[in-house]
Amino acid sequence: MPKAKAPTFPDPDHDHAPCRTEALDKAERLCRTTGKKLTNIRRRVLETVWESHRPIGAYDILAKLNQDGGRTAPIIIYRALEFLMDNGLVHRLASLNAFIGCSHPEHDHAAGFLICKECGSTVEIESKKLNDALASSVAARGFAVDTQVVELRGLCPHCNRQRAYAQ
Secondary structure (H helix, E strand, O other), X not given: OOOOOOOOOOOOOOOOHHHHHHHHHHHHXXXXXXXXXXXXXXXXXXXXXXXXXXXXXXXXXXXXXXXXXXXXXXXXXXXXXXXXHHOOOEEEEOOOOEEEEOOOOOOOOOEEEXXXXXXXXXXXXXXXXXXXXXXXXXXXXXXXXXXXXEEEEEOOHHHXXXXXXXX
């Protein structure tokens, strides 16, 4: 089996439409398989989350959905986000109080993220070694983990290059 290609930060002029389409297709398949409903509002929230590779807050999602005169209430957004999180379609980044689409919702996994502190671009990573090390450390302490999200902040390759050119 070939090794999966490591995710990379998208170019600043990256077209997000294919990413959004792929995420929605995966969500529809997952919901069909599990018998869950991807309602219109859940779909619209997921679409909004996938408009970029930057985390987005719940109130920013609300503003986007209501920009054409809509009257969606905050509780509706939070319920949709809860459904999407419970079904592995989005992750919550606690440090930013924001949400990001899951790159691979088709399998259960611990989430890890590289977050650019300059442009906000975020990439989901998977590391079996990191997950195993955390699981071992947690088990040794008898701790029961509810949610595991590792957030690493720094500079993406694009911002790192820009900073190097400026010096």
